[in-house]
Amino acid sequence: MKVKHVPAAPDDLAFVADAQRAVPLVPDSQDDCCARILERTDLVSRDEAATWLTFLRGLGLVERGPSGYSRVRRDPDPEFLREAFRDGVFGVDAVLDALRDTDEPLSAEATFERVRDAIPEWERHKNPTTWTDVWTETVGHELDWLVRLGLADRVDDGYVSAADS
Template identity: 55%
Template sequence: MRFKQVPAPPASLDALADYRRAVPLVPGSEDDCCARLQRRTDVATRPDARTWLTFLRALELVEETDDGYARTRRDADPTDLADAFRERVFGAREVLSALGDGPVDAAEAFEAVRPAVPQWERHRNPGTWEADWRERVERLLAWGVLLGLAERTGEGYAAA
């Protein structure tokens, strides 16, 4: 399964660990986990907390159980995080593939991802889907940098 939610990345992997630690080890409801994320991190709104919860699941730092959501107990290895990002976050593969031909800017990366944007996304928000996905591509690129899969250059972004 590939997850669509992508929050703005934190400043460091240490900050990512803070988001993970905000989710309990003992499974809790989505509401409880979102409230904890808001109390223990800089997440301001419930929708933003839900985005983080989903994204942490994508990175395999949180799991959904029959009893709710819980922090995983395994170490957050940077290589595993990068692999989970590439394989489990919708659009990450496509954005990272766009970096293979040399430095690209966010607009060029968006053009590479454009064919992968589902039709239902285009129809759901016909006036805003392009702006929404351009922003999403910028966040994916920033996550790629944070996870060591990309680097920011003077001309844009390149594969690391």
């Protein structure tokens, strides 16, 4: 499963572990899991908590079964997160390719323009007047995560591929 929308990157990767630990080991409902994430982190809205719950599932840190969501016993160390982010988030490879294929830093908007054709057609039809704004923001979040994970670097007002990505 690849998730399409990712939360804004936290200031510290330790937040991922905090959010994951908020999800119980025993399956629980989405509402209860979101409430736990809100109680145990500095997130302020249920929508943010729901995005994080889905994101953690995409990273393989949370599972969803017939009884609800449950935490996976897995330490979200940086190496694991780098691989899980690339495998579990839609569009990351296209974003990395866009950064690799240029000699200059790209803004989130310029990166989006380079990957926009990879956005599924149904996403465009789902929100015909706002899909470009939604996906420009998503690409921006992906870029910030790539920086946090050491796969990209922030240079001036743009992003470049990290040397070892």
